[in-house]
Amino acid sequence: MDFFNKIPVMDRTALRELKKGIDSSFKEFSRAYGDGIEGFFDPLLHFLIWLEKLLVSSPWPIVIGVFGLLAWIGSRSIKLVIGTIVCFLVIGYFGMWKNCMATVAIISVSTLVCIVVGIPIGVLMSKSDRAEKTILPVLDMMQTIPSFVYLIPIIMLLGIGKVPGLLAVCIYALPPVVRLTNLGIREVDKETLEASEAFGATPMQKLKSVQIPLSLPTIFAGVNQTIMMALAMVVIASMIGVKGLGVPILQAISNQYLALGMMNGLAIVALAIIFDRVTQQYGQRIQKHRGQKK
Amino acid sequence: MSKIEINNVYKIFGKNPKSVLPMVKDGATKEDILDQTGHTVGLDNVSLKIEEGETFVCMGLSGSGKSTLIRHLNRLIDPTDGDILIEGTNVMSLNKESLIDFRRHKMSMVFQRFGLFPHKTVIQNVGYGLEMQGKSEEERNKTSMEKIEAVGLTGFENQYPNQLSGGMQQRVGLARALATDTDIMLMDEAFSALDPLIRSDMQKQLMDLQAELKKTIVFITHDLDESLRLGDHIGILNAGKLVQVGTPVDIVMNPADEYVEAFVKDVNRAKVIKAKVIMTPVNEANGIDKSNMIKIEEDQFIEEFLPQIVCTNSNCEVVDKQGNTKGYISNKELQSSLLKS
Numbered sequence: 087m088d089f090f091n092k093i094p095v096m097d098r099t100a101l102r103e104l105k106k107g108i109d110s111s112f113k114e115f116s117r118a119y120g121d122g123i124e125g126f127f128d129p130l131l132h133f134l135i136w137l138e139k140l141l142v143s144s145p146w147p148i149v150i151g152v153f154g155l156l157a158w159i160g161s162r163s164i165k166l167v168i169g170t171i172v173c174f175l176v177i178g179y180f181g182m183w184k185n186c187m188a189t190v191a192i193i194s195v196s197t198l199v200c201i202v203v204g205i206p207i208g209v210l211m212s213k214s215d216r217a218e219k220t221i222l223p224v225l226d227m228m229q230t231i232p233s234f235v236y237l238i239p240i241i242m243l244l245g246i247g248k249v250p251g252l253l254a255v256c257i258y259a260l261p262p263v264v265r266l267t268n269l270g271i272r273e274v275d276k277e278t279l280e281a282s283e284a285f286g287a288t289p290m291q292k293l294k295s296v297q298i299p300l301s302l303p304t305i306f307a308g309v310n311q312t313i314m315m316a317l318a319m320v321v322i323a324s325m326i327g328v329k330g331l332g333v334p335i336l337q338a339i340s341n342q343y344l345a346l347g348m349m350n351g352l353a354i355v356a357l358a359i360i361f362d363r364v365t366q367q368y369g370q371r372i373q374k375h376r377g378q379k380k
Numbered sequence: 381m382s383k384i385e386i387n388n389v390y391k392i393f394g395k396n397p398k399s400v401l402p403m404v405k406d407g408a409t410k411e412d413i414l415d416q417t418g419h420t421v422g423l424d425n426v427s428l429k430i431e432e433g434e435t436f437v438c439m440g441l442s443g444s445g446k447s448t449l450i451r452h453l454n455r456l457i458d459p460t461d462g463d464i465l466i467e468g469t470n471v472m473s474l475n476k477e478s479l480i481d482f483r484r485h486k487m488s489m490v491f492q493r494f495g496l497f498p499h500k501t502v503i504q505n506v507g508y509g510l511e512m513q514g515k516s517e518e519e520r521n522k523t524s525m526e527k528i529e530a531v532g533l534t535g536f537e538n539q540y541p542n543q544l545s546g547g548m549q550q551r552v553g554l555a556r557a558l559a560t561d562t563d564i565m566l567m568d569e570a571f572s573a574l575d576p577l578i579r580s581d582m583q584k585q586l587m588d589l590q591a592e593l594k595k596t597i598v599f600i601t602h603d604l605d606e607s608l609r610l611g612d613h614i615g616i617l618n619a620g621k622l623v624q625v626g627t628p629v630d631i632v633m634n635p636a637d638e639y640v641e642a643f644v645k646d647v648n649r650a651k652v653i654k655a656k657v658i659m660t661p662v663n664e665a666n667g668i669d670k671s672n673m674i675k676i677e678e679d680q681f682i683e684e685f686l687p688q689i690v691c692t693n694s695n696c697e698v699v700d701k702q703g704n705t706k707g708y709i710s711n712k713e714l715q716s717s718l719l720k721s
């Protein structure tokens with residue numbers, strides 16, 4: 087009867103040995119390859135540092151002007167442009183300019199990385215059912231596994247700093263672009279595709295001239311989601327050495343500075359709203375004429 | 381050598397078509413197969429020859445496999461079994477590159493639901509086939525404009541498909557297929573979304589084009605009048621089986637089974653039947669009243685000379701192009717040909 091009252095447990099020492107084994111082999115792996123992997127991310131690091139410097143050291147009126155212009159290009163809405171400018175002025179006025187620029191820099195770079203990596207993966211998934219079946223669970227895992235868990239190996243491998251932070255943000259923010267690229271391409275009308283094939287398009291031509299353009303609005307929804315998720319990771323990323331609005335929030339938590347925490351938190355919210363509205367409006371705009379009839 | 385030859389083609393849709401093939405070959409019906417295996421029979425042992433320069437019309441009820449058949453010709457669909465030869469080449473044997481080349485230069489297609497690119501303007505849509513052929517933009521636009529004019533859409537070239545009506549979209553599809561100037565044209569219900577006036581205008585244009593360029597056209601339609609007007613031969617599909625192939629007169633005069641009969645029963649026979657088909661040949665004609673005769677040519681349709689006969693209450697003398705008498709038509713022949721058999 088004992089069997090039913092107590093769940094079978096692995097032998098204590100064996101379990102400890104198992105964990106130890108995994109840890110030490112990963113440590114060995116990181117000792118052997120850590121530098122190499124770090125080197126691999128070097129260009130990305132330089133780009134991130136360069137962008138951050140550019141944003142911080144350029145005269146603030148120019149930076150705000152550029153943001154306003156980008157908002158205009160994206161949304162064609164004067165209200166949004168004014169909103170954007172006011173938000174950044176307020177953020178600056180309350181002394182959060184530097185941190186805010188650092189956050190904008192890391193969000194931009196990680197979004198870029200997610201697009202460059204995510205869209206090809208999404209395309210691959212849309213082309214092969216088998217790829218879709220293998221990649222989907224990985225995406226599920228990336229989205230649900232607590233971020234602290236994958237922070238451990240990243241820190242073991244790369245230490246503390248900007249690159250591991252960037253990596254952590256990307257892991258969390260990548261899935262939406264991949265998912266929605268896959269979905270968008272799979273949703274393209276079958277007869278439209280047949281038409282392209284019937285006139286002798288190669289698979290690459292079909293992708294470039296029909297599938298990608300027609301799924302662009304959906305892909306864009308994915309990019310929007312990715313930006314939002316990257317922003318959500320700002321605080322966690324600052325735990326492992328990424329500068330930005332997350333740093334004062336961490337300080338505020340440990341020292342119980344209510345006002346500091348609120349202000350920086352609201353700055354993140356403001357950024358999120360600006361990014362979201364601008365990209366959404368842009369997504370809707372590219373949908374207008376090209377929109378598929380359902 | 382026929383331009384297009386289809387030999388014993390079977391197409392079964394479903395998870396494991398090969399496993400169902402023997403059943404289909406043993407003659408199980410489409411319903412049985414669907415009931416017992418969940419597979420849909422698209423084509424069932426279809427064999428067919430289409431000669432160069434002819435218009436072959438394919439007819440059949442909805443779901444009878446017309447679109448499936450036409451998609452086999454450019455291999456948008458691969459057959460479960462059987463061969464498809466175009467100009468003697470087995471299209472199943474083509475590798476990827478040759479298939480692409482073949483689609484670019486040999487065939488163009490008009491789609492039942494248009495298949496237009498919603499993100500491209502009319503002129504870009506029409507030029508798509510040319511783009512695939514690698515033509516320069518300038519050349520593309522020149523040819524596209526000609527074809528856009530031919531289908532009566534001048535002025536709309538910079539609009540997007542969803543700004544056009546259904547009939548206009550269909551004409552864009554038509555212009556796109558015409559633009560590549562291929563030998564073979566596949567037209568899946570190419571005129572079905574057009575209003576009657578434009579439709580008969582398009583039919584006329586197609587026949588003129590055909591008289592001049594002698595393309596090989598495979599045309600699908602639901603409309604018997606259209607098929608009789610356009611087709612040199614007509615093939616009738618029923619539940620994936622080709623039940624009859626013949627000239628328009630064959631189909632109307634000698635339907636192979638009740639299915640075909642049902643198709644042709646409401647046809648205006650006077651539009652289809654030519655004088656030479658119903659005349660009593662000279663050597664068999666005796667005792668005909670020759671006092672009140674009008675002369676007609678052997679290739680005239682009944683429709684064309686019927687009013688004359690009725691108005692003058694006369695008989696007909698049928699002559700060939702040289703004016704030689706070939707036979708006679710009296711009231712008796714007219715009645716029996718126009719009444720349903």
Ligand SMILES: Nc1ncnc2c1ncn2[C@@H]1O[C@H](COP(=O)(O)OP(=O)(O)OP(=O)(O)O)[C@@H](O)[C@H]1O
Binds near residue numbers: 422442444447492
């Ligand atoms: N991709 C597919 N998967 C499964 N079944 C299919 C597929 N395409 C066609 N079918 C089946 O094959 C049969 C023939 O379809 P097809 O589209 O050729 O008909 P059709 O004669 O063109 O009809 P319509 O006049 O309505 O266009 C139908 O029973 C249909 O359900």
Ligand SMILES: [Mg+2]
Binds near residue numbers: 447448568
């Ligand atoms: Mg069809």
